[in-house]
Amino acid sequence: MSVLSGKNVLLGVTGGIAAYKTTYLVRLLIKAGATVKVVMTPASREFVTPLTLSTLSKNPVLSSFTNEDDENDTWNNHVDLGLWADYMIIAPATANTMSKMVAGNIDNFLLAVYCSAKCPVYFAPAMDLDMFKHPSTQHNFEQLASYGNKMIPAGTGELASGLSGEGRMAEPEEIVDFIEKDIASQLPLKGKICLITAGPTYEPIDPVRFIGNRSSGKMGAALALEMATNGAQVILVMGPSHVSSDHHLIDRVNVETAQEMYDTVHEHIHKADYAIFSAAVADYKPINAADQKIKKKSDTLTIELTKNPDILASVGAMDKRPFLVGFALETENELEYAFAKAKKKNTDLLVLNSTRDKGAGFGVDTNKITLIDRDRNTTEFEVKPKSEVAKDIINEIINRTI
Structure with missing residues (x-):
C-alpha cells in the first residue's frame, strides 16, 4: 500500500506541452489509492482537455472561479479546495507559472488555490533548455524552495523545441516515486x-x-x-x-x-x-x-x-x-x-x-x-x-x- 493511499491530492496543470503526461499521472495517483482533484490554468486547456482529466480523476476539473457555461453557478471556493488537499502537485510547472508563484501574482484560479494551500506543495518544472538555465528561472527555483515547496527534478532528453537537454518534465512514474519517498522519509516512525x-x-x-x-x-x-x-x-x-x-x-x-x-x-x-x-x-x-x-x-x-x-x-x-x-x-x-x-x-x-x-x-x-x-x-x-x-x-x- 502506498503512503498516498487515502490521501487527497490536488493536481495543478499549467500550459506546457508536458501537460499531456498528467493523464498518466492522474491514473498513477489513483492507483496508489489517492483521491485526486485537478485544477487547470486556462492555457493548459489547449494541451489536454478537462473532460479527459475529469473522467480519469472521477472529479470535476476546475479552471476558473465560476462556471463560465452557467452564469447562475456558485463560486468555486479556492480556500476550501486548498484546505482539502493533503498534498498539492503542480505539473507541469512552467516558467511563467513559477514566476507568478514566487511573486504572489494571483491572476488565475490555480494560483489562488496554491496560495491558499496549507499542505506540502511539489512542483515539476517543464520548459525548454535555455529557459531552464536562465538566471531568473534558477532564482525562482531557489525562491520556491525557500517557501517550503519541493522541486521534482527535471529530466534530460529531447524537448519540444527539438533541442536535447535539461528541462524535460519528470515522467509520471518518477513524480509519484519522488513524492512517495519524500513523504516516507518524514514519517515519525520510519526505521522503527x-x-x-x-x-x-x-x-x-x-x-x-x-x-x-x-x-x-x-x-x-x-x-x-x-x-x-x-x-x-x-x-x-x-x-x-x-x-x-x-x-x-x-x-x-x-x-x-x-x-x-x-x-x-x-x-x-x-x-x-x-x-x-x-x-x-x-x-x-x-x-x-x-x-x-x-x-x-x-x-x-x-x-x-x-x-x-x-x-x-x-x-x-x-x-x-x-x-x-x-x-x-x-x-x-x-x-x-x-x-x-x-x-x-x-x-x-x-x-x-x-x-x-x-x-x-x-x-x-x-x-x-x-x-x-x-x-x-x-x-x-x-x-x-x-x-x-x-x-x-x-x-x-x-x-x-x-
Missing part, C-alpha cells in the same frame, strides 16, 4: 519496528473442535495499518482471522494457538521498538487434545484445562523490552481491574475496553477505549470506528516516544 498481536487463539479440543472467542482481529489490523502508515515496519502476529492487513510494511505471521503466538512473539521481540498486544488470547487450553473426534457418548463431558503462557506478562518482565502496550477487556469494575493489570504486566500503556459500552467489543467496526499509563492517568475517548481508535492509540505512542 513494531510487533503487534491480533485476533483470537484457537485451542484444540479434538481435530474439529476448539476453545476460542469472538475476536475478529479488526482492532489489531487497524493498529498495524496505522503503524505502517506512520512509517514503522510491522510484524503482525495474527490469530485465526479473515481480516485483511495489506501494506508493504506489514509482515503478517498467521498462528492458531496461544503457544504458537507466544513462540512467534519471542522469536521477534528482541528487534522490536514497540509491542502492542491486542490479541484476545485464550487463558486456558485443554491438557490433552484428542487425536480423533470426540463422540457423543454421555450427557456430560469433562475437559481438564491448563493455563496458557501469558504473552504480555512475559514481555513486561524482560530486562530490556520495547515500549509496551497491552489491552484489557473487562465486564465489571473496569478501572480497578485495569489498574491492577497494568501494574502486574508492567505496561507503558493499557487500552481498556468494556463490554458494557455500546459500540465496543468483538466483531464490530467501532470501539470505545480508555488509555491508562504507568502513573494511573486515564484518557477516555468516545465511540469511534476502529481505524480512528487506532489513530488515537498510535498518536499517543508517538507523543510519548518520539
Whole structure:
C-alpha cells in the first residue's frame, strides 16, 4: 500500500506541452489509492482537455472561479479546495507559472488555490533548455524552495523545441516515486519496528473442535495499518482471522494457538521498538487434545484445562523490552481491574475496553477505549470506528516516544 493511499491530492496543470503526461499521472495517483482533484490554468486547456482529466480523476476539473457555461453557478471556493488537499502537485510547472508563484501574482484560479494551500506543495518544472538555465528561472527555483515547496527534478532528453537537454518534465512514474519517498522519509516512525498481536487463539479440543472467542482481529489490523502508515515496519502476529492487513510494511505471521503466538512473539521481540498486544488470547487450553473426534457418548463431558503462557506478562518482565502496550477487556469494575493489570504486566500503556459500552467489543467496526499509563492517568475517548481508535492509540505512542 502506498503512503498516498487515502490521501487527497490536488493536481495543478499549467500550459506546457508536458501537460499531456498528467493523464498518466492522474491514473498513477489513483492507483496508489489517492483521491485526486485537478485544477487547470486556462492555457493548459489547449494541451489536454478537462473532460479527459475529469473522467480519469472521477472529479470535476476546475479552471476558473465560476462556471463560465452557467452564469447562475456558485463560486468555486479556492480556500476550501486548498484546505482539502493533503498534498498539492503542480505539473507541469512552467516558467511563467513559477514566476507568478514566487511573486504572489494571483491572476488565475490555480494560483489562488496554491496560495491558499496549507499542505506540502511539489512542483515539476517543464520548459525548454535555455529557459531552464536562465538566471531568473534558477532564482525562482531557489525562491520556491525557500517557501517550503519541493522541486521534482527535471529530466534530460529531447524537448519540444527539438533541442536535447535539461528541462524535460519528470515522467509520471518518477513524480509519484519522488513524492512517495519524500513523504516516507518524514514519517515519525520510519526505521522503527513494531510487533503487534491480533485476533483470537484457537485451542484444540479434538481435530474439529476448539476453545476460542469472538475476536475478529479488526482492532489489531487497524493498529498495524496505522503503524505502517506512520512509517514503522510491522510484524503482525495474527490469530485465526479473515481480516485483511495489506501494506508493504506489514509482515503478517498467521498462528492458531496461544503457544504458537507466544513462540512467534519471542522469536521477534528482541528487534522490536514497540509491542502492542491486542490479541484476545485464550487463558486456558485443554491438557490433552484428542487425536480423533470426540463422540457423543454421555450427557456430560469433562475437559481438564491448563493455563496458557501469558504473552504480555512475559514481555513486561524482560530486562530490556520495547515500549509496551497491552489491552484489557473487562465486564465489571473496569478501572480497578485495569489498574491492577497494568501494574502486574508492567505496561507503558493499557487500552481498556468494556463490554458494557455500546459500540465496543468483538466483531464490530467501532470501539470505545480508555488509555491508562504507568502513573494511573486515564484518557477516555468516545465511540469511534476502529481505524480512528487506532489513530488515537498510535498518536499517543508517538507523543510519548518520539
